[in-house]
Amino acid sequence: MISLPILPILIILPLIGLVFIFLSSENDDNAEQSKKSALWTSTSNFFLSFYLPVNFDKSIPHFQFVNTFSWFNSDSLRFSLGVDGLSMPFVLLSTFLILICIIFILPQSKKNMKMYLASFLLLESFLIGTFSAIDLFSFYIFFESILIPMYLIIGFWGGERRIYSAYKFFLYTLLGSVLMLIAIIFLYQEFGTISIPKLLDYTLPFYIQVWLWLAFFSSFAVKIPMWPFHTWLPDAHVEAPTEGSVILAGILLKLGGYGFIRFNLSILPDASIFFTPFIYFLSVVAIIYTSYIALVQEDMKKLIAYSSVAHMGFVTLGIFSANIQGLHGAIIQMISHGIISAALFFSIGSIYNRYKTKKIGFFGGLSSKLPNFSVLFLIFTLGSIGLPGTSGFVGEYLTLLAVYSKNTMVAFLSTTGVILSASYMLNLYKKVFLGSVSDNLNKKNDNLNLYELSVYVILVLLIFVIGIKPGIILGFTTSSLERIIQLYPISIF
Numbered sequence: 001m002i003s004l005p006i007l008p009i010l011i012i013l014p015l016i017g018l019v020f021i022f023l024s025s026e027n028d029d030n031a032e033q034s035k036k037s038a039l040w041t042s043t044s045n046f047f048l049s050f051y052l053p054v055n056f057d058k059s060i061p062h063f064q065f066v067n068t069f070s071w072f073n074s075d076s077l078r079f080s081l082g083v084d085g086l087s088m089p090f091v092l093l094s095t096f097l098i099l100i101c102i103i104f105i106l107p108q109s110k111k112n113m114k115m116y117l118a119s120f121l122l123l124e125s126f127l128i129g130t131f132s133a134i135d136l137f138s139f140y141i142f143f144e145s146i147l148i149p150m151y152l153i154i155g156f157w158g159g160e161r162r163i164y165s166a167y168k169f170f171l172y173t174l175l176g177s178v179l180m181l182i183a184i185i186f187l188y189q190e191f192g193t194i195s196i197p198k199l200l201d202y203t204l205p206f207y208i209q210v211w212l213w214l215a216f217f218s219s220f221a222v223k224i225p226m227w228p229f230h231t232w233l234p235d236a237h238v239e240a241p242t243e244g245s246v247i248l249a250g251i252l253l254k255l256g257g258y259g260f261i262r263f264n265l266s267i268l269p270d271a272s273i274f275f276t277p278f279i280y281f282l283s284v285v286a287i288i289y290t291s292y293i294a295l296v297q298e299d300m301k302k303l304i305a306y307s308s309v310a311h312m313g314f315v316t317l318g319i320f321s322a323n324i325q326g327l328h329g330a331i332i333q334m335i336s337h338g339i340i341s342a343a344l345f346f347s348i349g350s351i352y353n354r355y356k357t358k359k360i361g362f363f364g365g366l367s368s369k370l371p372n373f374s375v376l377f378l379i380f381t382l383g384s385i386g387l388p389g390t391s392g393f394v395g396e397y398l399t400l401l402a403v404y405s406k407n408t409m410v411a412f413l414s415t416t417g418v419i420l421s422a423s424y425m426l427n428l429y430k431k432v433f434l435g436s437v438s439d440n441l442n443k444k445n446d447n448l449n450l451y452e453l454s455v456y457v458i459l460v461l462l463i464f465v466i467g468i469k470p471g472i473i474l475g476f477t478t479s480s481l482e483r484i485i486q487l488y489p490i491s492i493f
Contacts, residue, residue, distance in 0.1 A: 005067050006051045007081040007132045010091070013048070014098075014121040014128075017041025021118050031113035035106055038117040042099040045124065049095040052088050058475055061085070061483035063134050063197060080135040080195060085480030086261060087131045089331065089473055090254060093338050094127040097250045100455050101243040104346060107451050108353075110241075116157055120243065123149040127251055131258065136184045136194040143255065144177055150244070150252065158239040165232075165239035172232040176222035183215035199267050200487070206270050213271035216263045224256025226316060227286035230309045237305035238358075242349025245301060249308050249341035254334045257315045261327065261484065265319060269487045272320065279320045280403075284413045286313035291420035295427070300348045300358045303428060304341065307384065310417055311337050317414060318399035326402030327481045328474050333395025335473060336383070336466060340392060343380040343459040346452075347373070351432075354446050360428065365437030373448055374433045376456045381429050383463045385422045391466035 020037040056064060063082030070078055083091060098120055110116050126149070129142035147170055155166030188194050191202055204212070222229045233253075237245050265272050287310050294306040311333065318330030350373065351366075352358055367374035379390075386392040396418060404411035448456070466473065 004051060006048070006065055007083065007128070008067055010045055010049055010095070010128045011081075011125050011132075013045050014041055014125040018118045018121045021114055021121070024114065031117070034114045034117050035102075038102050038121060039106065041121060042095070042102045042124065046095040046099045049092050052083060052091060053476065056083075056085075056088060056476060058085070059479060061479040066134070078135055078195070079138050081129075081132045081138070082134045083132050085477040086331070086484075087258070088476055089335055090131045090251075090258060091128055093254070093335060094124060094131065094251055097247060097338065097342055098124040098127075100342070100346075100458065101246055103451055104246075104349070104455055105243060107449055110157060112156070116153070119149040119152050120247070123153075123247060130255065134196045136187065136196065136199075139196075140177075140181060140184055143259075144174070146252065146255075147173060150248065153244040153247075154236060154240045157241045157244070160239070161235070162239045165235040168232045169236045172222050172229070173219075176219040176229075179215040180219040183212045186212065196262070196267075204268070204270075206274075209268045209271035210274065213264055213268045213275060216259065216268070217275075220256040220259035220264070221282075222256070223259065224253055224312045224316065225309065226256075226282050226312070227289060227309065230286070230290065233309060234302045234305040237301045237308075237345075238299060242345060242352070245345040245349075246342045249304070249345060250338040253308060253312060254338060257312070257319060257330060257334050260316065260319050261330070265322065266484050266487060272322070276320045276322070279316055280407065280410050283313040283316045283320075284410060286310060286316075287414055287417035288420070291417050291424065294424040295420070297424075298360055300351070300360055300428065300432070301345070303360075303424060304344050304348070307421065307424070308337065308341055310421065311341075311384075313417065314396055314399045314414065317403050317410070318395075321399070321402040321406050322485065323402050323405065324478070324481060324485055325398050325405075327484070328470075328477065329395050329398030329400075329402055331395075331477050331481075332391065332466070332470055332473060333399060336391035336395050336463075339459055339462050339466070340380060340383045340390075343456065343463070344384065346455060346459075347377050347380060350448065350452055355440070360431050362440050363432040363438055364435050364441070365433070366441060367433040368437050369441055370447065372453075373456075376460060377433065378429060379460050379463065381425045383467075384425050386418060389464065389467050391463050391470075394467055394470045 017037055021034045024033045063084050066082035068078050068080045101120055123146065126142050126145045130139060133139035133142055151166050151170050154169060155162055158165060187199065225233050236248060240248060290306045290309040294303050297303040297306065315330045315333050318326040318333065348358060383390040383392045386396045400411050400414060403414060
């Protein structure tokens with residue numbers, strides 16, 4: 001089989017598509033030619049990304065498809081790309097969600113549509129670069145570059161308070177990353193390398209691990225986000241356009257979980273053991289507290305935003321349980337949340353496009369106006385709750401199983417989050433779709449268009465496929481995650 005430099009191709013192709021978008025002579029809000037360029041680019045990149053799982057050797061725990069280039073003609077500073085079982089699913093998730101965002105955009109008209117489409121292609125390039133970077137310098141560049149297109153998406157095409165939300169998002173995530181940069185510089189000066197595989201072979205003194213762990217934590221805790229660093233997320237979601245919320249919840253939050261596993265857990269295992277009770281405390285508070293906050297929300301997007309913080313609490317619990325079940329649960333939970341949260345935000349976008357509001361109290365009896373859509377939204381709701389057979393169940397079950405083996409009380413308290421999740425999600429569905437038809441809905445029935453329907457059908461299929469056959473993902477991740485577990489010198493408790 002022909003060996004392709006697949007990762008550089010996946011990073012560069014969206015940039016080529018971006019050039020074609022800017023070369024188009026359209027100035028109108030529809031920008032049909034630019035939409036075609038974005039669609040062809042994202043579709044090509046999505047199908048090309050399947051080169052990774054098709055040619056991936058599941059038995060190898062190390063990085064595969066490696067490409068290395070020198071920075072500044074230096075042997076110690078190298079631009080390195082590669083994927084293992086941990087990163088490869090997130091590359092696929094990135095190409096997939098960008099594609100369905102583009103499909104969702106196709107029937108829309110937006111001010112400066114060319115720039116809007118270009119922002120998503122630029123974001124795709126940076127996301128793939130972040131998940132495939134295997135040196136600290138490249139990771140940091142891609143990780144921080146993501147802020148630029150996301151800032152533009154929120155700040156230019158968001159709601160009334162878009163400038164405030166964009167600034168808050170930018171400053172929160174940037175300030176957290178400054179400490180990570182200091183940690184990267186220290187590691188380079190200490191060992192003369194920024195290669196992640198090489199750093200795994202070194203053992204740092206405990207006190208140094210502690211400080212480095214806190215530096216990485218400051219960045220990833222804001223990104224995931226953990227309580228109490230979560231306050232930027234509801235504002236960003238409420239003001240972001242639909243597609244921006246999809247990417248924000250579907251992929252960007254996963255950068256925090258990915259970073260915890262890749263850096264805190266792998267490179268700094270002793271410090272991770274030391275801080276595990278601290279992580280458990282923050283995670284349990286996030287699960288319970290933000291779930292109660294979600295119960296009283298009046299805005300649909302803000303409710304789902306707080307729900308995301310609660311779901312990410314399960315992710316951090318699974319990660320720092322530091323056993324194979326917990327890591328499997330965290331990975332499935334991140335992938336599942338990426339799909340289900342995307343589905344929910346797309347659904348809210350469909351509602352907003354028709355009724356120009358996201359207020360829960362505005363609605364009632366919407367199922368009589370959009371019967372097919374109400375069934376789809378119910379599936380997404382049940383997936384978010386974690387109904388058996390859906391992807392949401394697998395992640396939460398494995399996580400709770402892993403945490404129970406470490407700390408029974410933490411597992412018990414976390415289970416309350418499952419109950420609260422059912423409360424606020426089913427309450428949302430009842431208020432919006434059931435009951436008597438609201439007087440506000442006395443308009444002509446507006447069924448789903450073909451673009452919306454195609455997106456929702458694909459998402460429904462994925463929710464059930466992953467829920468029934470999680471091995472589709474776990475088969476790729478197992479060897480890499482087992483290698484990470486082996487780095488632990490002792491049990492956590």
